[in-house]
Amino acid sequence: xxxxxxxxxxxxxxxxxxxxxxxxxxxxxxxxxxxxxxxxxxxxxxxxxxxxxxxxxxxxxxxxxxxxxxxxxxxxxxxxxxxxxxxxxxxxxxxxxxxxxxxxxxxxxxxxxxxxxxxxxxxxxxxxxxxxxxxxxxxxxxxxxxxxxxxxxxxxxxxxxxxxxxxxxxxxxxxxxxxxxxxxxxxxxxxxxxxxxxxxxxxxxxxxxxxxxxxxxxxxxxxxxxxxxxxxxxxxxxxxxxxxxxxxxxxxxxxxxxxxxxxxxxxxxxxxxxxxxxxxxxxxxxxxxxxxxxxxxxxxxxxxxxxxxxxxxxxxxxxxxxxxxxxxxxxxxxxxxxxxxxxxxxxxxxxxxxxxxxxxxxxxxxxxxxxxxxxxxxxxxxxxxxxxxxxxxxxxxxxxxxxxxxxxxxxxxxxxxxxxxxxx
Numbered sequence: 001x002x003x004x005x006x007x008x009x010x011x012x013x014x015x016x017x018x019x020x021x022x023x024x025x026x027x028x029x030x031x032x033x034x035x036x037x038x039x040x041x042x043x044x045x046x047x048x049x050x051x052x053x054x055x056x057x058x059x060x061x062x063x064x065x066x067x068x069x070x071x072x073x074x075x076x077x078x079x080x081x082x083x084x085x086x087x088x089x090x091x092x093x094x095x096x097x098x099x100x101x102x103x104x105x106x107x108x109x110x111x112x113x114x115x116x117x118x119x120x121x122x123x124x125x126x127x128x129x130x131x132x133x134x135x136x137x138x139x140x141x142x143x144x145x146x147x148x149x150x151x152x153x154x155x156x157x158x159x160x161x162x163x164x165x166x167x168x169x170x171x172x173x174x175x176x177x178x179x180x181x182x183x184x185x186x187x188x189x190x191x192x193x194x195x196x197x198x199x200x201x202x203x204x205x206x207x208x209x210x211x212x213x214x215x216x217x218x219x220x221x222x223x224x225x226x227x228x229x230x231x232x233x234x235x236x237x238x239x240x241x242x243x244x245x246x247x248x249x250x251x252x253x254x255x256x257x258x259x260x261x262x263x264x265x266x267x268x269x270x271x272x273x274x275x276x277x278x279x280x281x282x283x284x285x286x287x288x289x290x291x292x293x294x295x296x297x298x299x300x301x302x303x304x305x306x307x308x309x310x311x312x313x314x315x316x317x318x319x320x321x322x323x324x325x326x327x328x329x330x331x332x333x334x335x336x337x338x339x340x341x342x343x344x345x346x347x348x349x350x351x352x353x354x355x356x357x358x359x360x361x362x363x364x365x366x367x368x369x370x371x372x373x374x375x376x377x378x379x380x381x382x383x384x385x386x387x388x389x390x391x392x393x394x395x396x397x398x399x400x401x402x403x404x405x406x407x408x409x410x411x412x413x414x415x416x417x418x419x420x421x422x423x424x
Contacts, residue, residue, distance in 0.1 A: 001334070001335070002337075003354075003421065008422065021411045026369075032370045034394065037256075037395055040317070042316050043313055047259055047299065050299050053298050054298055067294045070286045075288050076293035076294060076297060077091065078297035080096050085303050086306060088235070089266075090236075094268045094274075098265060098288050099261065102144075104251055107277075109150075118246060118272055118276050124211075128151065131153070132155050132177060133145070134157035135156065136189055138181065138187075138189075138217070141215070142181075151176075154379060155170070160197075161199070164202075167180065167205070171209070174208055174209075178209055178211060178212060179213045180215065183217050186223060186347075187220075188346065194233065199233050203244055212247065215251070216249060220256075220347065222306060223256060224344065225317070225343060225344055230345065239270075249268075251268075252266045257310065263296075264293060264296050321343070321394060325349070327410060328410060338351055339352045347395050348391055350389060350391060354413075357417055368412065370408050372392070373390070
């Protein structure tokens, strides 16, 4: 029987039960954190061999370049060769950088604002700039827009991509719309996977802005949770075929593959866009950490080496995802008190609670020692118009902590829901 079918007396009984459970929860003095999608210590331990690499015997790459010295702005060819087939970006169109792809996203926006892209009539900063933001989405993308005063326009995100009717209409009518954020594989936080059909529409649609860019953040390209390993879409080939070769900026990193604090980031695009990026990058740095590139190349060895390592990650984190779904189903499913995604990869589960209660749920959880990402964080400006979405990040805590946190969260969901229903 769903919550909506319960009488006021039944709701009051349920609220009393949940209040007692909540008071007991508070009394436990928990300190649990599910705010960020971080690899657990066990996942980081998988790559401890990196700490002994590249070793002292040779510090040269395949071309004989000493990686300890200056230069090599595009990054080591060996590491680019490993990730080229995984990201579906030609080696010569792939740049390997330092540890954070977020830094590359930041830089591409700054370069476009100050200098314009190769298709711009003037720098983006010379007028209003707007980005389309499929939601729920990634809060750090939205934070970049806020940092630079870029207006964010939310569009609904479905299981295979954004609302195309809204996207195509908006970009055709407004030349100030310069970009769209996209996490194409196992999107943060819903786990959505962009279909090839949706992607074809995005790369072929007419845009009022000739310098419109798709910020294609393939952060979870190889982060599968099942045996069904969704391959990356060759978005650059689709864009070139459509006659818009410069439309797509591809981003990725090894942050959740090896060490999050010392990985390798990647930028891929058309040859012209890569030249544009490297021209501006060369004024900021003389070269990336090529020692780290060599270390990663020697450890990962090949695309299959990356796939093998990611299967070991899956063995650690997929049981945690299963635990979350099992507890939510047991505690909330019969009452239809919430709905949640069932991702096949990535780092998150997106939970939708009763409309108007997400902020209260997060507040109750915090008071009980369970820290969640703020309600509304998956929406531009932190504003969820329905106040119902909560992002769950189960990867970092130990399984026992995940279990305790999700069970406690379910209590908060039911308590907040009964409070709202009884207040009507």
